[in-house]
Amino acid sequence: MTTRKHAAEPDFLLALDRYRQQGVLAWHTPGHKQGRGASPALLRALGQSLALDVSDVLADKRHHDDWDEVLLEAEARAAEAFGAAWTRFLxxxxxxxxxxxxxxxxxxGDRLILPRAAHMSVAAGLTLCGAVGEYLPYRVDRQLGLEVPPSAEDYAEAIATHPxxxxxxxxxxxxxxxCADLAAIAAVAxxxxxxxxxxxxxxxxxxxHPQLPPTALSCGAxxxxxxxxxxxxxxxxxxxxxxxxAVDHAALDRALTLVKSTSPNALLLGSLDAARAQMAVAGKQLWSSALEQAGAAREQINALPGWLCLTPDRMRQVVPY
Ligand SMILES: Cc1ncc(COP(=O)(O)O)c(C=O)c1O
Incomplete structure (x- = not known):
């Protein structure tokens, strides 16, 4: 894996800021014209960030940065940081x-094996593509009364029933x-x-952070x-x-075109680039601190009579039924 130049910088966000600094008189959408035409209340609430809210300009390659290229580069840097072959910002x-x-x-008509508690967007996706869901058993921990992930055995059984x-x-x-035992599930699938x-x-x-669960991609997703x-x-x-x-990336791009806006919000794209840069530079240190504080908070909560805060150990001992 190559290490990209300037990987520490959120270049997409910086390019947006450069555009703001140029003081261009906006003849493009959105109609608030980088805040100049915004309602006073919106301007008060969002301030300078309105100047970064540009959409049509993202398609203008003549006078400014080639936004397609900057965005593709930002996505490539994200792929590298998250361990993917290919990444898209959403x-x-x-x-x-x-x-x-x-x-x-x-x-x-295709079949998809999935947990009963899957998010509603999965049901929406099935409705859109016409595939059929084959639901896994719903498991609950006896003591906690909480839903636990279907096991690798549950998946193996469903795969044997629906080969x-x-x-x-x-x-x-x-x-x-x-977390389910994703590596075992991925191996059988x-x-x-x-x-x-x-x-x-x-x-x-x-x-x-190495103390966090392994990523889905590293488990074989x-x-x-x-x-x-x-x-x-x-x-x-x-x-x-x-x-x-192994995935057909062009097919994913075509599918994304069906569900995404043709006017992506540049602030959201910029924030994805910034979040990636923050994690690439300081992720391990920030998560070390968060994990330490979370561990201390769990200990204190669990010392209170009648309170239970789930620990990683307790999660490994779930008793599903
Ligand atoms: C498990 C799960 N999947 C998917 C989603 C959808 O995520 P988003 O809010 O980013 O659309 C959610 C949202 O809460 C979720 O909890």
Missing amino acids: VNGTSGGIQAMLLAVLKD DAKAVLVTYPNYYGM ESHGMWVLVDEAHGAHYAF HITVQSAHKTLGALTQSSMLHAAA
Whole structure:
């Protein structure tokens, strides 16, 4: 893997800022004209950031940076940082990314093996592509009363029952931070020629500290979608779709075209680039500190009578039924 020049810099965001500094008189959308025509209330609330909210200019290669190139480079740097072969920035959340992932891989009538508690965007994706969901058993920990991820055995059984399924979907982690044994699930799915699709909405940070769970891609996922606005510092709605080399990246781009706006918000794209740069530069140090503080908080909560805060050890001891 090559180390890209200036990997520490959020070049897309910096290019936006350069455009602001040029003081260009905007003849392009959005109609607030970099804040000049904004309502006073909006201007008060958002200030300078309105000057970075430009959309049509992203298509103008004559007078400014070649935005396509800057964006592709930012996505390539993200691929490198997150351990992917190919990455796309998303401005309509992991929801849009999941829909595109399913549209790229599944056709009308195909089968997808998935957890019962999958996010509603998975149901939306199935509806859009016409594929059929084969649901895994819903498991709950006896003591905690919390949903636990389906096991590798659950997936293996479903794969044996539906050997014609085209793909499996794993929610990783689930809503309580518990991770399925993704490497084992991916191994059995791969041995049956199935795609391994991951909803990693709450796991965008996993690449940046060795004490965090392994990333979906490192466990053998073919495609994963992460909400960089949930556990990283990107603006709300900002997500990333990462794919392994074996995936048809052009098919993913075509599928994304079906679900995405043709006017992506530059602030969201810039915030994804900045979140990537922040993690590339300081991710390990920031997560070390967060993990230490979370560990101390858990200990204190668990010392209170009648309170239980899940620890990684307790998560490994779930008793599903
Ligand atoms: C497990 C899971 N998957 C997908 C999503 C959708 O993510 P986004 O809000 O980025 O569209 C969510 C949102 O909460 C989620 O919890």
